[in-house]
Amino acid sequence: MQTLKERILKEGKVLGPGILKVDSFLNHQIDPAFTLQMGKELARRFAGAGVTRVLTVEASGIAVAMATALALGVPVVFAKKKKASTQQQDVYRAQVYSFTRQEAVEICVTVDYLSPQDTVLIVDDFLAHGEALTGLVNIVRQSGARLAGAGVVIEKCFQRGAEKLRQEGVRVEALAAIASMEPGRIIFA
């Protein structure tokens, strides 16, 4: 998506190895009209897949997931992050390690909101090592729903998460895929 690549080049900041900050429109401040455009593009790519629910994880995936779900005319479900000690019943759960926060969290979805009748599109802002998306795929499999694939705003190819998911047969679509980056220099795939 050309307009996204331009914004990443203009507004993105590479902070140390592997960390791209796009706080001005995606992760901290959100540009709502631009987010709708990104959601429309993700919806277009999965238009024929029969998606019945969009699944994301709190927090920064929610806006683009909502925009995608709006374009597809389906609900969004966002997995909640909890401390790993939760004993709540009736939830699908997965462990996710966050490289940014350097800790493991548990993500949960109440069983009411995913069923074997669903076809699920996973949406998130970033795909780096693939920890969050792998956890969401795990939750979709627990539910018995069909997985249409995963749509992300930015894929950092060099962190190999997308490659791992594709090897497991998951269709992955990224609006912008970054092959390499260093301060002042971002190369798209």
Added chain:
Amino acid sequence: MQTLKERILKEGKVLGPGILKVDSFLNHQIDPAFTLQMGKELARRFAGAGVTRVLTVEASGIAVAMATALALGVPVVFAKKKKASTQQQDVYRAQVYSFTRQEAVEICVTVDYLSPQDTVLIVDDFLAHGEALTGLVNIVRQSGARLAGAGVVIEKCFQRGAEKLRQEGVRVEALAAIASMEPGRIIFA
């Protein structure tokens, strides 16, 4: 907002004292088209206020904040929750106690995204004891921005958060205000 009250009556579950679960369209699953309607209504109520930014806190406020900001044609900023030990520079921060989680967290907004030139509308899903909103008001005041007010989806009047904010001069608008509730019985104000 009549359609919202109907959904609360139909889908809401009162779980013990003071806890209303509306997971099916607001807190865990999101109905995107309905969320856009709620955002439009909040935007309408603050139409003349010169709002330049919508401020919320992750995670369940993000969808309705985005819908409100879309209708107003302005960006959303969402405060991030961190453990209270964060030493990051260049952020406005406030301590917030969560009655649901029974712990204090720090919420932060990078200084880049709120300035004395802004007029801020705070948006959130719930207004109960007012802890989160009071933290957000505190952050707006630190930034020197003007506060247009706070718009929430559901106010639980009996938990007095809105009353406290109004006494401090904050304009508060709720799409549905609940005077009292017990399992099977929700009374609007």
